[in-house]
Amino acid sequence: MTDPIARTGAPGAPTPVDCAAERGECWFTLPLRHGGERAVRVAYELVGPRTAPVIAVLGGISGDRHLLATRRYPEPGWWPRQCGPGLALDTHRFRLLGIDWLGRCGGIDQAIDTADQAQALAAVLDALGIARLHALVGASYGAMVGLAFAAGHGERLQQLVAISGGHRPDPWASAWRGLQRAILRQGIACGQSGPALSLARQVALLGYRTPHDLRTRFDLPPVRQADRFEVASEAWLRGHGEAFAARWPATAYLRLSESLDLHAVDPARIRVPVTVVGVDQDQLVPLSGLYALVEALAGPARLLTVRSAHGHDAFLKAHAAIAEALGQALAAAREVAA
Amino acid sequence: MTDPIARTGAPGAPTPVDCAAERGECWFTLPLRHGGERAVRVAYELVGPRTAPVIAVLGGISGDRHLLATRRYPEPGWWPRQCGPGLALDTHRFRLLGIDWLGRCGGIDQAIDTADQAQALAAVLDALGIARLHALVGASYGAMVGLAFAAGHGERLQQLVAISGGHRPDPWASAWRGLQRAILRQGIACGQSGPALSLARQVALLGYRTPHDLRTRFDLPPVRQADRFEVASEAWLRGHGEAFAARWPATAYLRLSESLDLHAVDPARIRVPVTVVGVDQDQLVPLSGLYALVEALAGPARLLTVRSAHGHDAFLKAHAAIAEALGQALAAAREVAA
DSSP states (O other): OOOGGGTSSOTTOOOOBOOOEEEEEEEEEEEETTTEEEEEEEEEEEESOTTSOEEEEEOOTTOOSOOSOBSSSOSOOSOTTTEETTSSEETTTOEEEEEOOTTTTSOOOSOOOHHHHHHHHHHHHHHHTOOOBSEEEEETHHHHHHHHHHHHSGGGBSOEEEESOOSSOOHHHHHHHHHHHHHHHHHHHTTOHHHHHHHHHHHHHHHHSOHHHHHHHOOSOOEEETTEEEOTTHHHHHHHHHHHHHHSOHHHHHHHHHHHHHOOOOGGGOOSOEEEEEETTOSSSOHHHHHHHHHHOSSOEEEEEEOOTTGGGHHHHOHHHHHHHHHHHHHHHHHHHO | OOOGGGGSSOTTOOOOBOOOEEEEEEEEEEEETTTEEEEEEEEEEEESOTTSOEEEEEOOTTOOSOOSOBSSSOSOOSOTTTEETTSSEETTTOEEEEEOOTTTTSOOOSOOOHHHHHHHHHHHHHHHTOOOBSEEEEETHHHHHHHHHHHHSGGGBSOEEEESOOSSOOHHHHHHHHHHHHHHHHHHHTTOHHHHHHHHHHHHHHHHSOHHHHHHHOOSOOEEETTEEEOTTHHHHHHHHHHHHHHSOHHHHHHHHHHHHHOOOOGGGOOSOEEEEEETTOSSSOHHHHHHHHHHOSSOEEEEEEOOTTGGGHHHHOHHHHHHHHHHHHHHHHHHHO
16 A cells, blocks of 8 residues: 655665664465465564564555665665654664565465464564564554454554554445456456556555645646647656556555455454554545544554645655654653663 | 436436427538547437527536437436426526537547537537527536637627536546546557446546545445455446446547546636536535636636535536526526526
């Protein structure tokens, strides 16, 4: 669900930080909820002092294990404005754990549930000898997986911070995703999966943006291209769609998109403290659904609301507001760690 | 731009009215703005007394010449709740003229402008011996064509009522339409124009509906279909997409959709009285654009605002509110006719 565009070549991207970082892969057999037993591989990355309390940090379906640029792994990470020395997720105080999603490689062509992702995270913790997470901070799909983890593996979690993700998908967002998958399947059926993935992604991207944003940027007349006219936003959208399609296998997009719609967690099963962070202009994850979540959680729960025109992308773009929400959510945790 | 679903099989559709009605076709040569001279055919329908003042009534791109069911032409029309004896567009007081859009048959594969449609309407008026319209009432694309007619043929028009259509397309709406056309072109390129038109139409349909509407109707978990899961709205959307694709040539959709984006009228050229009707929840034609239109019109102008959760489809669904707006707009005209 995250916008990968924010990741690449952003001017002013933070320089690689000097911080312990290591990577690895775990292999294990998981009983997938909709697909039976299966051998899977999960790649992880750890950043921060070896002895510090561990915080798992999970992003949208475009997010991965690489949170921030370090000297050892200097390519841009997906959350450099929140993860690093002195930032909200402070790599001097905490050890941050990122993982790649099950199915992201395109090798699993069966339904993948957020509970499967939570189980994969638990298996990674086993492999790394981490008995209990100090916290799990998840945004978008990561928040959904975090809720699934809190429901199924609560004993391994001290607290959850769930940003822009609820216990169930929003039916309106599901309608859009179902349509994206139909576009992609149609393209696959005629051997055009790349162009179709580009189109599906363009539908997703337009859904993330606010009408105001488009009105401001593309208030120009159409331009003739051979025998047709192209509107001002068309080349911009196509460029982003094609860049996305070059990086994603079609199967991965189909299955992770479907995973968002399969997500269903009973909040009554969650007893760990949860901070839910919602964005007032998020159309994909409306506040109304997050109110319902907070009311139904069985343990201590609170809702922090962020105001942002970035809507669902706020966790990647509304840096100060998200940092403040993370700071509030982790305040207790920070005292413990100090 | 209109939703054709509202037209077929609606329960409680008015029974055919007993009213003079006639149909015909005009052939003439038009200099199309982007395509040069071309022989075209325009079908029309007239309903109401032969001697009554004529009101041209133009709907969305899915609208056509058939406004209401009469004894002679009993199939459902696209605007039965506004056109008929005693209704806002009263077929006892006025003679209503409807036309089929240029390009709707799929036979014109070149850019078609709203000014071309206005010119076609003028040619139909010539053929029918109608020197001047008592009014032109246009909704959605019909409002755009109405503005083009008022700008280019103002001497043939007493007043214009433009519902949910402005002097320029909204860039956000254009972005969505550009993407629909890209989906359709991709399908045509691999010989799958029918399925692609269905998908393009589904994108359009989701854009018309409010998130609230989808949330209310499709708050259900996904259902397994072979090796994948289908969200609750998917079958509903696909059904409407396929029904639409069965009725439209791909070329017609490409060219009429493009026509919405090519639309550009200078309001300063319009000197006839204009009533603009806007809907507060219309995302495709936002009120901000209609304010700008009303301010820039050269003649008497006013804006009536309708509040409706139906958004852009309000002209087809918010019957009472639209009837009231039409009544206000035509009040002066009615006195003249009485």
